[in-house]
Amino acid sequence: xxxxxxxxxxxxxxxxxxxxxxxxxxxxxxxxxxxxxxxxxxxxxxxxxxxxxxxxxxxxxxxxxxxxxxxxxxxxxxxxxxxxxxxxxxxxxxxxxxxxxxxxxxxxxxxxxxxxxxxxxxxxxxxxxxxxxxxxxxxx
Amino acid sequence: xxxxxxxxxxxxxxxxxxxxxxxxxxxxxxxxxxxxxxxxxxxxxxxxxxxxxxxxxxxxxxxxxxxxxxxxxxxxxxxxxxxxxxxxxxxxxxxxxxxxxxxxxxxxxxxxxxxxxxxxxxxxxxxxxxxxxxxxxxxxxxxxxxxxxxxxxxxxxxxxxxxxxxxxxxxxxxxxxxxxxxxxxxxxxxxxxxxxxxxxxxxxxxxxxxxxxxxxxxxxxxxxxxxxxxxxxxxxxxxxxxxxxxxxxxxxxxxxxxxxxxxxxxxxxxxxxxxxxxxxxxxxxxxxxxxxxxxxxxxxxxxxxxxxxxxxxxxxxxxxxxxxxxxxxxxxxxxxxxxxxxxxxxxxxxxxxxxxxxxxxxxxxxxxxxxxxxxxxxxxxxxxxxxxxxxxxxx
Ligand SMILES: [Zn+2]
Numbered sequence: 001x002x003x004x005x006x007x008x009x010x011x012x013x014x015x016x017x018x019x020x021x022x023x024x025x026x027x028x029x030x031x032x033x034x035x036x037x038x039x040x041x042x043x044x045x046x047x048x049x050x051x052x053x054x055x056x057x058x059x060x061x062x063x064x065x066x067x068x069x070x071x072x073x074x075x076x077x078x079x080x081x082x083x084x085x086x087x088x089x090x091x092x093x094x095x096x097x098x099x100x101x102x103x104x105x106x107x108x109x110x111x112x113x114x115x116x117x118x119x120x121x122x123x124x125x126x127x128x129x130x131x132x133x134x135x136x137x138x139x140x
Numbered sequence: 141x142x143x144x145x146x147x148x149x150x151x152x153x154x155x156x157x158x159x160x161x162x163x164x165x166x167x168x169x170x171x172x173x174x175x176x177x178x179x180x181x182x183x184x185x186x187x188x189x190x191x192x193x194x195x196x197x198x199x200x201x202x203x204x205x206x207x208x209x210x211x212x213x214x215x216x217x218x219x220x221x222x223x224x225x226x227x228x229x230x231x232x233x234x235x236x237x238x239x240x241x242x243x244x245x246x247x248x249x250x251x252x253x254x255x256x257x258x259x260x261x262x263x264x265x266x267x268x269x270x271x272x273x274x275x276x277x278x279x280x281x282x283x284x285x286x287x288x289x290x291x292x293x294x295x296x297x298x299x300x301x302x303x304x305x306x307x308x309x310x311x312x313x314x315x316x317x318x319x320x321x322x323x324x325x326x327x328x329x330x331x332x333x334x335x336x337x338x339x340x341x342x343x344x345x346x347x348x349x350x351x352x353x354x355x356x357x358x359x360x361x362x363x364x365x366x367x368x369x370x371x372x373x374x375x376x377x378x379x380x381x382x383x384x385x386x387x388x389x390x391x392x393x394x395x396x397x398x399x400x401x402x403x404x405x406x407x408x409x410x411x412x413x414x415x416x417x418x419x420x421x422x423x424x425x426x427x428x429x430x431x432x433x434x435x436x437x438x439x440x441x442x443x444x445x446x447x448x449x450x451x452x453x454x455x456x457x458x459x460x461x462x463x464x465x466x467x468x469x470x471x472x473x474x475x476x477x478x479x480x481x482x483x484x485x486x487x488x489x490x491x492x493x494x495x496x497x498x499x500x501x502x503x504x505x506x507x508x509x510x511x512x513x514x515x516x517x518x519x520x521x522x523x524x525x526x527x528x529x530x531x532x533x534x535x
Contacts, residue, residue: 012288017283052397071304072300072405074303075352076352078349079271084290134289
């Protein structure tokens, strides 16, 4: 990480595994991709070697619609990491994508106190550093 | 696959002694030292010596390798059977279960189970440690799909469940508050409890928010401390010092697909785990005189009360708000103050308290009247591992 990046972006960056690298590569190009099983046709998340539904090892990284709903969420009112200084409150949510899988992200573009369970959302990409974009969600 | 708990285990094994270390802020003792102290106190309680122990099922902070070996070295014990469980807060009851199974298998006769941690000390060494509020080393935290979104600390994971429960059933923060208030009342009767000040619902509402829907008083304490239990056969228990407390039933369940999967965050692993324990014990929720429920957060008590069948799913809010959890209520719960107000030692102190209630050692101010049965829960391991223990007096 460059000194310049450290000055401007103090939050942790994802440290991808061999299995999750394609997810982050696509996110950098503003595409939300998940593994889709060639045997049973289902999606799963987080990334792993085999389909969690049928254990097939055969899958495609497939772009999804990026729409879904807030399954549940919490609102941070206490600072745990200096990277979020000045950004309290912020919302961390479990998003249920229309394709089924649930993933963790932030809800942005709406005041924290207006987020609700079942709120319809769509993906938006936050370019946080050169080479890293985080999929986040905003009201659909 | 249907499983049938083996009812032949019912009342065949006993907990014959319990002990705890100093609790709260104990910076002069290490986690190993705390567990060692709790083990020595449990031996005293049972009237046993270290050489009577031939199995160690003890656990400490998750970043200390083979904790059972370190304790065996300090107590001078070579064990016929020993290990450290890794199911988080479900590990401590799991150790008691493994003890019974190992004795039954003929691998050992007398088992020392225990757990301890130095979480207050770990989170108060520096301003950075206080802010992170993490009890495990940084290398053990996730590397993606969490920290980059600002997901830190245990409150958030449990908070997702609380928020979902509020959404589905109209549960309110005041109902969570009733849990905190009840346990604080119990802590005031316990001289060893960390929290010494009375707590009202008004105080609960005014406490600062941490990770909504949780405020400070929804969260369990950061504590140093340890507890230990000795398990042996009912037959062997006859010669020992204390009135033995019988193990009537136990069960476990682990939603390994995760807290985010299915509806695991509102119908937790406590449901199937308790069903197995009730089946082994031949008892149901109506037969239970008191409860020690794993209270890492207020919400977790509410869902477990429902999952254990004390009320229907979604009705935990009105149930706890009725005062049911108080010492004179329908289901006296966490009678030592629990992890919210006594000390947070990952459920081991709740086993200790359950045993003491059935040993009948307390005065009227703290004793559950005529308590003959107690149900104890343990929950943890990424919020999805659960263990249940049903204890009873020998009648
Ligand atoms: Zn498949």
